[in-house]
Every structure is written in C-alpha cells, then in structure tokens.
Amino acid sequence: MKGGAAAASAALLGGKSATAATPIATIEPGTLTILSAYPDPPFDVLEDGVATGFDIELMRAVAGSLGLALRATPYTGADFNGIFAALAQRRCDAIISGTTITPERAAIVRFSQPYLVFNQGVAVNRRLSPAVTSTADLRGLTAGIQSGNTSDIVARRLLAQGDIADIRYYPYDGIGTALDDLEAGRIGLVIKLFPVISWLVRDRPNLAVPLQVPTQEKLGIAFARDRADLCDAVEAAIQALRASGAFARLQARWPGTDGHA
DSSP: OOHHHHHHHHHHTTSOOOOOSSOOOOSBTTEEEEEEESSBTTTBEEETTEEESHHHHHHHHHHHHTTOEEEEEEEOOSSGGGGGHHHHTTSOSEEOSSOBOOHHHHTTSEEOOOOEEEEEEEEEETTTSTTOOSGGGGTTOEEEEETTOTHHHHHHHHHHHTSSSEEEEEOGGGHHHHHHHHHHTSSSEEEEEHHHHHHHTTTOTTEEEEEEEEEEEEEOOEEOTTOHHHHHHHHHHHHHHHHHTHHHHHHHHSTTOOOOO
C-alpha cells in the first residue's frame, strides 16, 4: 500500500495501522487480491483508472488491518456469475462487488456474513412513464437486465406475473448502453440494486428511480470454499471497523451505502 491509499486506510482505522499476529496466506504473499466488476457505484468505481468506491475502500482498510497491501483487479466477463470461477482458479483471494448472497452462489463459494442489505430499484424514463408507483404500472414495458445480475430474478417474476412484457439482456459492462436505451425509449425500465441504479441515473435528468422492489438482498464477500481462515479474518476486521466507527465513516463518504446488515 502506497501514498494516499495508505493514508486513507490509516484514517479509516482511526490513525492506527494494525498488523496481523499471524500472517494470512494469500495468492501473492503480503497482498490481498480482490476482484470486482465495474462500473457498480457507489461500491466499485474507477476514477481516472484508479479503483475506489465503498467496497474497495472497505477492503483497503481490512487489508491494512491484516498487515496486507491491497490489489484491486477488474472482472471483464459479460455474465456476472462467471466471476466466481476466479476463486477456484486462485486468481484472487476474495470477490467483493456489491454481491448478493444467493443459494446458488453459496453452493460454490464461501460467503462472509452480510455487510449491507438493499432492495432492487426500478429506473424508468420519467417523460414516457411519469406515474410509476407500483409494478402494475410497468405493464407493456421491456426491462433491461445485466446478464448474471440478481435483478434477473425480479424481472423473471414480473414477467411471469404479467407486470412487464419482455426482458432484454445486456453484458455486465453494458449498463451504460441499457440506460441509453431507456433514455431513447427502446426499453421501458432497468432493474438493478437500488443504490447502484440511483447513482447511475443521477446525471441523467430524463431518468428516475421511483420504485423499489423489496428483495432485502444481503451483500457478502466471496472466498474460496476452503478459505475459512481468510473469511474469518476479514469478518473480524470488519467487525473492528464497525466498533471503531470507521465503517460508518466510510458509509458517509459514499452516499447510498447506508443499508444495514
């Protein structure tokens, strides 16, 4: 950890740097390598090519408390569910990317305890759909969904109920294209985790997020199934950050991340 990153981590930890009593085994000794999918603000953000966001800075603080440097790497696959293979392939130590814990995912990776909880949000074109107050107001519309995103579960349920007309899938990094299509009226809504979709539309005045679907999705950090030691160490570090107030300070730095687990 160098320069500003080290200072930021020290500030989050209350000005103290901590070192693990016993070194934690990682794929690159002395470094915690994490994998995240971008863009996923406010959790995972690239600013001038530099990784930041709530998830990234949380793990930077965790790594510092464990006496490790942080290496944040990007996932570039089109389907988000493909990200988990990196753990078994030993290409990363942990995956943190606003990741919802699901039974299917928990069958192939080890999840931490939830660190945040959120609903799904529904973005619409405020000019074309000005009065959306329930899912019934979405009838006849096509939903834009990122491949492998848990918003697909919501979309499929709405389709089965007759609340939407169709689903159009986009590659995970194609969220900008989906929002462009929503602005142009080529689709009628985009579903994504509420804090993320709220962040993504804030500079698009023609779009709004008038509706949340109460999914209460629990976000967790994923590890290889045989890395209970690393999972336990990260969980303990997060609990210490909560106790010190550093977790809350980090939430204040990244608006929209105040979903309590």
